[in-house]
Amino acid sequence: MTFLSDVWYVAWRELVIFVRTPVRIIMVVIQPLIWLGLMGNMMQGFAKSPMVGQMLGTGNYLTFMTPGIILMTVLFGGAFSGMSIVWDRRMGYLEKLLAAPISRAAIPFGKAFAAAIQAGVQVLLIVLIATALGVRFATGPLGLLVILLIAMCFSLILSSFSLSLAARIKSHETLMAIVNFFTMPLMFTSNALFPIEAMPGWLATIARYNPVTYAVTAIRQLTLSGWDWLAIASSLGILAGLTIAVLTLSRFLFQRATAD
């Protein structure tokens, strides 16, 4: 029980800071709005062609793209959560946490949990905006709940990975470089913005192994076609497995972390 309380108070700090930073919240709302408005509008003509529509699974490119935008937002949000460790280390706050009798694993777990909550808020906003723009979710409110859970799960994976890196990497320049090195390719070698069917062979192969693709596929299934557990089971399984693996990694790395 003390472990859960430790996790909660580490997360509480992140969430208070998040709420206290209005600019961040505004950006969180505006960014998906821009993506949806701009990209949706730009690609709409292209999606009208029946062949493309078949590939997308919908005649509305916005509907196709909303799951991609959800993942993109979650991906970038989670990937940078390691920065808070670098920041805490520089501020001396990490020492404070390490000197307290809390479980060390509570540090990455709490921060990852806070990132997942933030991701959840962002996804809700995106869903609201998308709905206002005419996107309809095939599985209704219950499906949206599952979409939310998948997105938060993905946020846990990304943020735990980023936090694990930050357990060892002490300079924020280095961490930024590594995170950027991963996130952009992860995004653009997935089916987030572009259907796999339309990719050249080599890219399609990469996309099939990309974890982003698993999350997007499951969310897209729930958005476009409806309940089909068989279709999303492998995605859910792989995401769950990855979550456990990355949480375990961060736990291991922080257990050994010291102030030097």
Next chain:
Amino acid sequence: MATMIQIEELVKVYKGGIRAVDGVSFDVEEQEIFGFLGPNGAGKSTTIKCVIGLLRPTSGRILIRGTDVRQSPKLVKPMMGYASQETAVDDRLTGWQNLFLQGHFFHLARKEIDERGEEVLRLCGLWERRNDSAGTYSGGMLKRLDIAAALIHQPSVLFLDEPTLGLDVQTRKVIWQYIEKLRSEQKMTIFLTTHYMEEADALCDRLAIIDRGKIMANGKPGALKADIGGDIVTARFVAPEEKVSRLVQALSALPETVSVTPMGDGLQRIVARQRGDRLIPEVFALAAKNEVGVESIRLHRPSLDDVYLHFTGREMRDEQGSREEIGKARMTQRRLRR
């Protein structure tokens, strides 16, 4: 009185190979204000971080009330409070939120946090500003908030790494009062590091002087001063070098003199065996005899500054060694600043 902290042969070698702490041993008694003095890079912070379990010692043993820090960290951590040299306050949170978190990280009940939080905030004079963002606090207030946070779980021993670094004289005195109050009202043991000699003199019951990872002296301030000798006469001579050095030789030969040390810039520091006032006429007589002018002369009782200089001063060592040492010290400082 029982022993609070026991450090035995502590060695810490950092990854880069820097031997920051090199076989340090000493004890701190319960309810004592213990001062840890030393120049930049001497190993003070490193020692503290080993004691509170932030760093793994390379070798040696640290006991808190007889319990090994490495073996039972869960047991000893609640006994210790720590305010780091960097003032680790989150300035995006309010003063109260900082305390609230610290209380929860030490597993206090909500009610305890409310009670203790108010108590320590009042003690540190921050109660009225508790709901303001710590980002709006002055340097002195941040330092006090950091100390307040370290106090919330009523530790038996409080570690303060340079609690008054960079503060003005007034704020420094306020913090001294808090530290005194903690000891007398809360029966706390306090371990502090400092660069300021008046601070150590005003506050500490006992102190240790550390230099390049080794303890150079250890004891009550009064006893350490007495160790040096009698009064100290500082004089500035004006004359060509060989004449001054002849004068210094003559002065050293006097039965009343313990030592004569060049302080640079023409200054000479003469430690008397007992009373310095008797020495002054002789200094003038010898100076006249050696055709050396006396520009200024000053007499004072040994202060902690003299103790410090005596145990860490580069001037005390032979000329060549000292230049290297100063160079090294400067390098260390530069590294620290980066």
